[in-house]
Amino acid sequence: MAKVAAQPTPKPRTRRKSQRAAIPPELARDIEQMLRELESLELLEEDGEPLESEWHVVQIHLLDDLVRQHLGPSNDYFCGGNMFVYYSTEQARAINAGKSAYKGPDFFVVRNVDGSKPRRYWVAWEEDGRYPDLVIELISPRTAKKDKEENLRFYAEVLRVPEYYWYDQDKGELRGYHLANGHYEPITPNEHGWLWSRVLGAYLGVWEGVYNGRRYRWLRLYRADGSLVPTPSELAEQERQRAEQERQRAEQERQRAEQERQRAEQERQRAEQAEAELERLRALLRERGIEA
16 A cells, blocks of 8 residues: 555644634635535545455454453454554545555554444544554565555654554564654564563564464564463463363362372271270170170
């Protein structure tokens, strides 16, 4: 998807009602015409370009699963995967005119919004002027230059995204940037090569293993304590293993209790046998006239 140089439509400042002047008729007509034009714009959901590979599709789903697992119910954040972001009316007009003005991050997160609201695309002017807080691009040979260079400028200067990451699975390279004074500064990796995300409150790092039957070097989330954020299936497996361990502990405890019961029963039987033998010996003594 090509880069667009159009700047976001600035959000007008609000004034107190007592200071608000009457809108001139000419301006009112312009605003009404702009609103009608916005209503007539067709907002496309895709540009007809397929994702680069099966890995891209699965990795986007994996990121979505992990963010939701880490952040919990989506009542205060929104995740978008391979979804168009409409950031200005100029961009929307360009798309309607057939110009290359698409911008669809592979994955993005917006905090402090109602994530349960259904969306087919992200439209900034319908979201109180909100843009993504975090963007992740998945590198392919075809998109490497755009994602590593052009998007680095676009997300910093146009959308002003606080955090931008790109991941090249073929090379195992992960880079991250945070916005500072209008430009991106690299995020320093820790000793494991993970990058701390303030937006997510978690590390982004590379993990090699099997997910959904596929072995790749996946982009995963790690908690602050270094533990891996599990996928729903991994969490279910962990719960199954914990339940199995608990069952085994309960079985071991049952067996120990049974062994204790058997030992107590054996002790009781030995005591009864000893008492019976003692009584037999006393009876023999009494037969001989000896009292014991």
